[in-house]
Amino acid sequence: MKTLKRLFQFISIYATALGLLWSTKIIYGFSDYLIPPPLEVLQVAIQNGPHYVKAVLNTLAVAIAGHMFAIILATAVGLVGRLNTWPGNLTRTAAYNLQAYPIVAVAPIIFLFLGDGLISRLLIAAMICYFPLLLSFIGILAKPVEEVEHFFRITGRINWRLELSIRTFENLDKIITVIVGSGTMALVGTIIAEFLAATNGIGYIIRKALYQSNLAKILIALFLIGLCSSMYLTFIETIGAWIKTRLYGTRSSPYKQI
């Protein structure tokens, strides 16, 4: 139901944008070369549809892999960054300083060293969504939930696992929102990487269409990107909702009985 709602929202926005584009064309009398008519867009979609779907799925697969990698890395580094020791302080300082640097500016260096294959795309996708995730995770994991943790601390039951469980549980909505938001960024990162130098994916197709000044191809590519993005974000939200239901349900306690 949620998937359908999100798809409907996307298709509505996309249709409105197309409507505005074609209205502008009519009002200002732009040529078919600049803004293709609906029939041409439809023909391009029929001709290139399967190829573009394959390309966008390729992009999505890389984005998901990069996103997962970034989540794992951000969790691991966030665990260190939450500590009030020198490694924790160093991690936090490094994270805050490094995130200020635009990753896109570093992307050409990655292509120079790693070539235009899968690894470069994966790395750029992961790096683009990594820092927002890391900063949120550090913020969430470093902040005590005093009302819940106090009992465990004063009775000597607290340990890092319990602390992590409490803080994650109490901030689950925030964490899910950040992960969903970073999912979009992972997709954006992958497309940017493909647009810059890769030889695969929907970003690469957009780049080729740009060189050919073919707006119809770009419009189809954008439609597929939006479609995939909506479905992926709904998928993450569904997983988040499932985790929440499970945690509110039958979860066993992470602290031992004494």
Next chain:
Amino acid sequence: MQIACRNLHYTYPGADFPVFSNLDWSIEGPGFFSLFGLSGTGKSTLAKLISGELSPGQGEINYPKTRRILYTHNTERIPGWDTVGAHLRSVTPTSKTSLLNHILKDYGIRTYMESRFSGLSMGQKNRINLARYLVQEFDLLIADEVLANVDEPTRNQIIERLKTLFPQKTFLYISHNALEVARFSRTIHVLSHESTASANRIHKTDGLDQEEGTEAPEELVQERVYAILRSAAGTNESRL
């Protein structure tokens, strides 16, 4: 259990004025004691200093290190992933299971065992939070407004049961309710509103130490209440 503070100083980081200066204070348990004072006089700060949650800037707090002090306050919650029953069972030492069952029955919380903490009323939450502390090992339990949201008859019943169940333990009960502390405490330690910046004073007033099955005379209760309120306001005049 004896606990004594000497020459205690404490200032919150970034604050202009100390909460305590040259504070000397002590209690000797077992028994039910109260800490009373107007808002902002430092009751919770003193509780946190005694329980080790805060470290004093100067001065010392002495008590036998083998003794266990617990501090609880009324905004505490249990983790949202557990039901009340699952949580209470998890945090109750095996040797205290029967005590837990007694408390659940006496405090009327048995019916909420399958409920989630977030779905309960404030009064129910207060009782559940206190119950989980009572089944821990402790020598002194500092209870900071832990029954603030519980209705008066139930609160009185809980305090009376607590005194019956734990005659060998020491309780330091923090409350704004002068009537309650006058009625049930052995001694009421009153943080005065008019303590000077150079030295804090805690006045001690005898309470009526009402036990289960007894009833303190109403005139005596009123008399103690006035004494407590006069101490809290920092005056000896009978203007209240």
